[in-house]
Amino acid sequence: MARSTDAQKADRLNAAHRLLARGQSVGEAALSLSRQFAMSRRQAYRYIEEAQLIGRPVPVVETATAVTFKLPPSLVDAVRARAAAEGTTISDMVSRALRAFLGEAGGNG
Structure with a gap:
């Protein structure tokens, strides 16, 4: 499976941040993220974890x-x-x- 581009990663991190900011639990956010981006739950949890560590939206890098x-x-x-x-x-x-x-x-x- 191909790695995500920087722009895709930023988009996914920002989506994770938004889900958490709306008050979704980590489990709910991971499920939403995995469905939205057609990724495994494990990968969604990684994005959620990274979004929590960063604590704010990240800039989307232009390709x-x-x-x-x-x-x-x-x-x-x-x-x-x-x-x-x-x-x-x-x-x-x-x-x-x-x-x-x-x-x-x-x-x-």
Whole structure:
């Protein structure tokens, strides 16, 4: 079975949080979650447990789309080196640079 994407995980954690916030018991919330997302009760309990630990809704991460474009090799080398030095990914660096260029605030991916 395939792993959930970050967006799916956030959606499921937020659903678990909402169920608990409405006053459902852990068992009721797990049953609702397992039905809503067609998952096992065991997996639903894991989401409920994690939602309880976090204690608040989590931000839903926007999914990423692959984009291909050409850059001079020296620029690619510089971006790779900078990403490695900062301990981040090239995707994250490019996303931050483009957001800054476009004047948008924050966000990942």
